[in-house]
Amino acid sequence: MPAPGRGPRGLPLTMPGRRGALREPAGCGSCLGAALALLLLLLPAGRPVRAQNDTEPIVLEGKCLVVCDSSPSADGAVTSSLGISVRSGSAKVAFSATRSTNHEPSEMSNRTMTIYFDQVLVNIGNHFDLASSIFVAPRKGIYSFSFHVVKVYNRQTIQVSLMQNGYPVISAFAGDQDVTREAASNGVLLLMEREDKVHLKLERGNLMGGWKYSTFSGFLVFPL
Numbered sequence: 001m002p003a004p005g006r007g008p009r010g011l012p013l014t015m016p017g018r019r020g021a022l023r024e025p026a027g028c029g030s031c032l033g034a035a036l037a038l039l040l041l042l043l044p045a046g047r048p049v050r051a052q053n054d055t056e057p058i059v060l061e062g063k064c065l066v067v068c069d070s071s072p073s074a075d076g077a078v079t080s081s082l083g084i085s086v087r088s089g090s091a092k093v094a095f096s097a098t099r100s101t102n103h104e105p106s107e108m109s110n111r112t113m114t115i116y117f118d119q120v121l122v123n124i125g126n127h128f129d130l131a132s133s134i135f136v137a138p139r140k141g142i143y144s145f146s147f148h149v150v151k152v153y154n155r156q157t158i159q160v161s162l163m164q165n166g167y168p169v170i171s172a173f174a175g176d177q178d179v180t181r182e183a184a185s186n187g188v189l190l191l192m193e194r195e196d197k198v199h200l201k202l203e204r205g206n207l208m209g210g211w212k213y214s215t216f217s218g219f220l221v222f223p224l
Helices: 032-042 106-112
Strands: 021-023 058-060 063-066 077-079 085-087 094-098 119-124 134-136 141-152 158-164 167-174 181-192 197-204 215-223
Touching: 141 158, 141 167, 141 197, 158 181, 167 197
Parallel strands: 021 063
Antiparallel strands: 058 063, 077 085, 094 119, 094 215, 134 197, 141 181, 141 215, 158 167, 158 197, 167 181
16 A cells, blocks of 8 residues: 555655646656556546647646656657657747859759759758758648749749649749849648658749849648
């Protein structure tokens, strides 16, 4: 029989008020199973178990279970000894890249048609590869993307498309022949699976005058 005020294995229990919290000692991963089992025993039969969103603790009918783990997985999830996966609110994904110089993009115009960027402003999670200028989704979720591609000293009409896994999703055009700089801009929300890829492609015209000041940005709105 455990001592009063202590659970299995002598773990201390703290339950202040009606919505008291049962907490593991800091760094205790092995005792999570026993603590969760005790909470389930305290619940009346047939009472529902509710799960909150990614940034809140798990609530079991008024009792709060705080899960501590110093080594979450790569996608931001924490897995307990009972196989319960709890997503971490710290799993953030965002990038923003820009073009800081002009040059003659013969390789882009003649072969790949990918619009390349040469400077990263933000790359939280490191899921945007600057060399290929491709973003790879680290997990399933809703993502937001926007682009602003500037043509410089170029009287041709250009069409820029946002490509998801090699297929165009949205496009933008710039074709005013009376200005020295004009931008093709657009934005979209996309449902993406893990390892889906997104990049910008020049579908029409050329950027032989360069595309300095162009930007390409995106971020994870929420995971699914």
